[in-house]
Amino acid sequence: MRLNPVFWFIAPALALLAVFFFLPAAAALGLSFTDFDIYALADIRRLRFVGLDNYRRLAGDAEFWMALRNTLYFVAVGGPLSVLVSLAAALLVNHRLTPLKGLFRSLLFLPVVTTLVAVAVVWRYLYQPRYGVLNYLLGGFGIGPVDWLGDPHWAMPAIILMAVWKNFGFNMIVFVAGLQSIPESLYEAASIDGAGARQRFFRITLPLLAPSFLFVAVITMIGHFQLFAEPYVMTQGGPAGSTLSLALLMYQQGFRWWNLGYASAIALVLFGLVLSLTVLAAGLRRRSGG
Amino acid sequence: MRLAPAWNSSWLLSRIKIPRLRSILLACSLMFNGCRTTEEAGLVEFWAFGSEGEVARQLAAEFERLNPEIRVRVQQIPWSAAHEKLLTAYAGGNLPDVFQLGNTWIAEFAALRALDDVSARFGNTGRKGDYFEGALDAAVVDGRMWAVPWYVDTRILFYRRDLLEAGGIASPPRSWEGWFEVMSRIREHTGDFGLFLPIDEWEVPVILATQQGAALLKDGNRYGDFLHPDFQAAFDSYLRWFREKLAPAETSGQMANLYREFGRGYFAALITGPWNLGEFRRRLPALDAAAWDTAPLPSFDGSYPGVSLAGGASLALAAASKRKEAAWRLIDFLTAPPQQIRLYRLTGDLPPGRTAWRDPVLAGDRKAQSFRSQMDRLAPLPKIPEWERIASRIAVCAEKAARGEMAPATALEALNTEADRILEKRRWLLERGL
Numbered sequence: 001m002r003l004n005p006v007f008w009f010i011a012p013a014l015a016l017l018a019v020f021f022f023l024p025a026a027a028a029l030g031l032s033f034t035d036f037d038i039y040a041l042a043d044i045r046r047l048r049f050v051g052l053d054n055y056r057r058l059a060g061d062a063e064f065w066m067a068l069r070n071t072l073y074f075v076a077v078g079g080p081l082s083v084l085v086s087l088a089a090a091l092l093v094n095h096r097l098t099p100l101k102g103l104f105r106s107l108l109f110l111p112v113v114t115t116l117v118a119v120a121v122v123w124r125y126l127y128q129p130r131y132g133v134l135n136y137l138l139g140g141f142g143i144g145p146v147d148w149l150g151d152p153h154w155a156m157p158a159i160i161l162m163a164v165w166k167n168f169g170f171n172m173i174v175f176v177a178g179l180q181s182i183p184e185s186l187y188e189a190a191s192i193d194g195a196g197a198r199q200r201f202f203r204i205t206l207p208l209l210a211p212s213f214l215f216v217a218v219i220t221m222i223g224h225f226q227l228f229a230e231p232y233v234m235t236q237g238g239p240a241g242s243t244l245s246l247a248l249l250m251y252q253q254g255f256r257w258w259n260l261g262y263a264s265a266i267a268l269v270l271f272g273l274v275l276s277l278t279v280l281a282a283g284l285r286r287r288s289g290g
Numbered sequence: 291m292r293l294a295p296a297w298n299s300s301w302l303l304s305r306i307k308i309p310r311l312r313s314i315l316l317a318c319s320l321m322f323n324g325c326r327t328t329e330e331a332g333l334v335e336f337w338a339f340g341s342e343g344e345v346a347r348q349l350a351a352e353f354e355r356l357n358p359e360i361r362v363r364v365q366q367i368p369w370s371a372a373h374e375k376l377l378t379a380y381a382g383g384n385l386p387d388v389f390q391l392g393n394t395w396i397a398e399f400a401a402l403r404a405l406d407d408v409s410a411r412f413g414n415t416g417r418k419g420d421y422f423e424g425a426l427d428a429a430v431v432d433g434r435m436w437a438v439p440w441y442v443d444t445r446i447l448f449y450r451r452d453l454l455e456a457g458g459i460a461s462p463p464r465s466w467e468g469w470f471e472v473m474s475r476i477r478e479h480t481g482d483f484g485l486f487l488p489i490d491e492w493e494v495p496v497i498l499a500t501q502q503g504a505a506l507l508k509d510g511n512r513y514g515d516f517l518h519p520d521f522q523a524a525f526d527s528y529l530r531w532f533r534e535k536l537a538p539a540e541t542s543g544q545m546a547n548l549y550r551e552f553g554r555g556y557f558a559a560l561i562t563g564p565w566n567l568g569e570f571r572r573r574l575p576a577l578d579a580a581a582w583d584t585a586p587l588p589s590f591d592g593s594y595p596g597v598s599l600a601g602g603a604s605l606a607l608a609a610a611s612k613r614k615e616a617a618w619r620l621i622d623f624l625t626a627p628p629q630q631i632r633l634y635r636l637t638g639d640l641p642p643g644r645t646a647w648r649d650p651v652l653a654g655d656r657k658a659q660s661f662r663s664q665m666d667r668l669a670p671l672p673k674i675p676e677w678e679r680i681a682s683r684i685a686v687c688a689e690k691a692a693r694g695e696m697a698p699a700t701a702l703e704a705l706n707t708e709a710d711r712i713l714e715k716r717r718w719l720l721e722r723g724l
Contacts, residue, residue: 042402046724150544255374257679
């Protein structure tokens with residue numbers, strides 16, 4: 001029997017995928033049914049198969065629910081905010097009256113390519129409650145000092161603000177590309193028919209941006225669910241666990257306490273969550289497209 | 291020494307005229323050179339962390355001078371990555387021959403069977419009597435010695451002498467009650483805080499508990515013992531500082547510049563470790579040296595000094611090392627009194643042995659001598675691999691209680707339940723004798 005030659009062409013890519021993606025994912029699934037920890041690392045006889053215990057424990061783990069709540073908060077508030085800010089920035093940058101478009105585009109894209117750790121150091125200074133610039137400016141409006149990273153109620157908004165600033169540039173570029181693909185003639189025709197700026201935006205720009213919008217929304221949602229680096233460098237999940245995300249909890253359980261079984265269970269829950277929401281979004285797109 | 295063969299081979303290579311062959315040979319020679327250095331017989335791998343890592347090269351150079359047949363390859367690792375790096379190295383079978391090990395990690399690495407029992411080797415040095423009992427005990431788990439203490443890190447009080455004197459107190463109180471009164475007076479006087487207790491750390495609640503006689507864990511470290519009246523009393527005395535607003539409810543990360551705030555008098559005292567002796571001198575040049583001082587910890591029961599924790603780090607010998615003789619010679623050299631003093635001069639790390647403390651550089655330093663007094667009253671932490679995890683839960687529960695998000699009794703309930711759950715595997719292993 002001869003294999004289709006196509007197979008040999010895709011074999012290297014398949015092999016890579018199998019070794020570096022499917023195998024680890026399957027291993028994680030397997031691990032999530034065990035209590036693999038440092039004891040098991042030393043001696044495999046100390047490993048127990050625990051079935052669904054890790055998942056049952058997750059259901060009763062207050063820390064897990066808190067991390068889930070924090071992550072959903074970040075996705076629900078940070079996601080739309082990020083999309084809106086990037087849309088607004090794209091409209092401004094793409095406006096025909098804006099001079100030096102290339103310069104502004106590059107400047108607004110800069111935070112995306114800057115190292116997060118360096119950014120976090122600077123933002124920590126901005127957020128500093130007693131000497132920080134942000135509180136100094138707010139003080140000018142008579143708003144009392146806010147302990148941005150120290151107050152459990154303000155820490156997540158502070159992380160969201162920084163994350164939006166850091167990441168909106170990427171979505172902005174996607175929106176700019178979308179905006180530039182809208183033919184100018186449509187706007188001209190609409191103007192001749194007497195459409196104002198607002199009507200042109202809602203009747204032409206937004207509907208024609210729909211594909212970019214959906215793409216941006218899905219990518220942003222997936223990215224936001226994986227919130228990790230921002231709280232890792234800014235707050236380590238504190239204060240009082242208010243910025244602990246699912247990914248950070250997974251990291252702490254896995255690589256700080258070496259509870260790889262439990263950490264794998266968290267990873268799979270996160271995976272299931274993102275997968276179901278992505279499928280939902282894809283379904284929405286098919287319905288709106290068809 | 292390693293330069294010579296490389297120079298030779300490149301000289302040889304330059305004579306070969308066929309370009310492709312030359313590059314292949316060059317690649318091979320690089321590979322073989324690489325192999326040879328790792329397989330060299332007298333090469334000892336040594337990992338050290340943080341500021342010790344920064345000076346490890348200097349210390350090792352002296353060792354190499356005295357032992358020309360042994361080379362030491364030092365790798366510095368930041369403290370924040372040290373634990374993960376050691377565990378991943380162990381999992382990958384790549385542990386170095388000699389490595390620094392935080393004392394709270396010794397039980398964990400002993401359980402991993404990653405460490406060589408050094409009891410016999412250490413016994414032969416005859417230096418056992420020189421060590422402070424509390425410092426030496428930190429490296430002993432289940433009656434076996436798993437590492438040699440390198441330096442001691444314990445917590446004592448750093449306080450503003452001038453602020454206390456302005457409040458009419460000439461010498462630091464010897465009881466917590468006394469400190470409490472002093473701090474209240476300072477608070478009335480200046481409106482600033484008394485004591486800075488980072489709200490997200492477990493050390494102070496644990497110190498207070500140990501002083502109250504609480505055991506932390508019970509039944510051979512199989513269950514949490516955080517509902518014991520002794521622990522509850524200690525927890526309450528910890529929370530009292532926050533309740534009475536004598537301590538700011540801030541994390542160490544929030545305190546933007548600890549040194550400036552201390553110099554400014556935002557708080558009058560803090561409980562911290564030896565590294566701050568050097569830091570305070572360096573970072574507070576404007577503050578008169580007589581304006582601040584150190585003192586051993588006070589107590590609840592009138593004993594003085596009150597008990598503090600035996601922290602610090604030790605040097606461990608990897609069980610899988612193929613060069614144990616050479617590796618042990620390095621450990622033996624680094625932990626001897628002359629090198630203890632050298633380490634103190636370079637980093638400010640405090641010696642775990644009495645001989646080193648008689649050196650003029652330490653004997654004449656009044657502020658360091660407070661640590662010397664504290665060395666006589668050190669208590670060990672529970673020596674089980676799960677301790678750090680339990681400690682991090684103590685920090686979480688203490689923070690929630692101090693912020694008023696949880697009633698103290700509820701926080702302790704939760705803490706005890708979590709400790710029991712964390713110890714579940716340990717109970718299972720002990721039952722089975724694994």
